[in-house]
Amino acid sequence: MAPRTLYDKIWDDHVVHQAEDGTCLLYIDRHLVHEVTSPQAFEGLRMAGRKVRAPEKTIAVPDHNVPTTLGRENPDQMPEESRIQVAALDKNAKDFGINYYPVTDIRQGIVHIVGPEQGWTLPGMTVVCGDSHTATHGAFGALAHGIGTSEVEHVLATQTLIQKKSKNMKVEITGSLRPGVTAKDITLSIIGHTGTAGGTGYVIEYCGQAIRELSMEGRMTVCNMAIEGGARAGLIAPDEKTFEYIKGRPHAPKGAKWEAALAYWKTLYTDEGAHFDKVVTIRGEDIAPVVTWGTSPEDVLPITGVVPDPESFTGGKVEAARRSLDYMGLKPGMKLTDIEIDTVFIGSCTNGRIEDLRAAAEILKGRKIKVKRAMVVPGSGLVRAQAEEEGLAQIFIDAGFEWRLAGCSMCLAMNPDQLAPGERCAATSNRNFEGRQGRGGRTHLMSPAMAAAAAVTGRLTNVRELMGEMV
Amino acid sequence: MDKFTTLTGIAAPMPLVNIDTDMIIPKQFLKTIQRSGLGKNLFDEMRYTPDGKEIPDFVLNQPAYRKAQILVAGDNFGCGSSREHAPWALLDFGIRCVISTSFADIFYNNCFKNGILPVVLPPEAVAHLMEDARKGENARITVDLEAQTVTASDGTTFHFDVDPFKKHCLLNGLDDIGLTLEKAAAIDAYEAKAATLRPWV
Ligand code: SF4
Secondary structure, three states, X not given: OOOOOHHHHHHHXXXXXXXXXXXXXXXXXXXXXXXXXXXXXXXXXXXXXXXXXXXXXXXXXXXXXXXXXXXXXXXXXXXXXXXXXXXXXXXXXXXXOOEEOOOOOOOOEOHHHHHHHOOOOOOOOEEEEOOXXXXXXXXXXXXXXXXXXXXXXXXXXXXXXXXXXXXXXXXXXXXXXXXXXXXXHXXXXXXXXXXXXXXXXXXXXXXXXXXXXXXXXXXXXXXXXXXXXXXXXXXXXXXXXXXXXXXOOOOOOOHHHHHHHHHHHOXXXXXXXXXXXXXXXXXXXXXXXXXXXXXXXXXXXXXXXXXXXXXXXXXXXXXXXXXXHHHHOOOOOOEHHHOEOOEEEEOHHHHOOHHHHHXXXXXHOOOXXXXXXXXXXXXXXHHHHHHHHOOHHXXXXXXXXXXXXXXXXXXXXXXXXXXXXXXXXXXXXXXXXXXXXXXXXXXXXXXXXXXXXXXXXXXOOOHHHHOHHHO | OOOOOEEEEEXXXXXXXXXXXXXXXXXXXXXXXXXXXXXXXXXHHHHEOOOOOEOOOOHHHOHHXXXXXXXXXXXXXXXXXXXXXXXXXHHHHOOOEEEEOOEOHHHHHHHHOOOOEEEEOOHHXXXXXXXXXXXXXXXXXXXXXXXXXXXXXXXXXXXXXXXXXXXXXXXXXXXXXXXXXXXXXXXXXXXXXHHHHOOOO
């Protein structure tokens, strides 16, 4: 057999049917569901008198809309429309018999954090969710991508998706990262390099020493933003770190099944000589701590840079950059480190895991915030509990942060966690679009350590300056 | 789903690149549990002031474009969130076709599930149609899915590519789920085989 990429292998193992024109029916191993993109899909099933084909492979959790303040079990805390949406998920999960983590369950959290945490996500699987950041699960060597609501309905009814195969793209990060540089800096730098459409039509496999050296948390951060680079999915080949992370999780295989799974997982890598349609190589040493300055995730610069001049771009990007700077209230030539911050948000499926909270707490220890408000929203109830046990919660609280319950929160601001017009936020989430965190809100994306640094200085800051001996 | 065969209509120019689905339909409108009724909030934050007044400069508020059925847009249209509320809002407003040099993957697929035709054309062709769209309601653009062509008001015709299966479904207004369920035996067979090969899944 010709050498195959990791993507080719997973794809081949999931083809149910292939039509002459190459359109495939692909089997879906895990379907994750949340409250915002599923109501119309369940309604569609009901109207057609259909059932969920594989409820045991379907996992639902409310996350986008739920309040993150204490006492949220009380429905009065939620605006009427959100309450209806969460109640609809409660009912749909029950009526259709699918796995469910309601807000009252400690395991509740952001769908892309809960899946891996509970051992639902395993190497070599196909994983979908009505959410573009499903790419996160690619960190396990699973083919994972976002789908629309019609496709959610299609998967619920048939456990398959109609797909055409994407092309293969390799993104290699060679060597090691320098101090203060994290997985978030890698993923933002890649998008800065390729642009938000650079991955369109591709599935990306991330590889290279710097990727291998990342923890599973870091790998999830990298894959999470594959979609911001336009790719259908991001993948990282599983290795000992992956197996170690999975072992013992509630839904991970056990005993003889574990051994069988392990033997299969070890075949999940790109064969020597396999063909990639596009290759990007970045030296790990060249990646700096970065921030975004504009309203597209491709608007990335090292923190030591200055706000660019729109005229320095070409084509449609000139007008887009002009509009961005106007929206962001910035002038060309300004030093990024002179930009003052009002609010800090640490959380989201990009950076709401335990390692992210540790990195931020490391910077915050013994320091106080200089911004108007700062909040930490752990990615799941279990992350929250662990952070409390490790004493991280206290560090955040002592520094002046609000310590919240799990959910998407200010990543997309569907609940009351929103920016006011003109309010400027250092955020660890993944999108800096106009209005993403609240109408008129201004978002700068960065790593948790960089967000913590901004919190204590009140402006965008090079985290290396606060790292003391660590550098 | 409504069929899409041919369409002759007013095209609105939106030359901005990277128009994301947060712009197309901001998150505060995702709380609905229905598909309809989103058209009034299409491009909400670009279209209305915070107190709900129309912003006269915005293209769809201009008299010539209030009945637009086609959008001609900048590169990478529909990037960002997977929300199908974006095509639902476009459709509810009356948009049946979007023309750009490139689309984000999920948005592109979502359009076909809702009777909207996304057309990818080279930059020169999009530039030509953008100029045409700027002429307002007198410049009607014709889109023919069967022939895979877009014709500008001056008669210039551009050919576009579309996946044959997607074209077939859109021309006939077919429901994917019904088509897939016809392959139930193949799905059963796959599940049986997978249960022995990968019993831990
Ligand atoms: S945290 Fe943000 S990006 Fe992630 S699933 Fe929630 S809303 Fe989407």
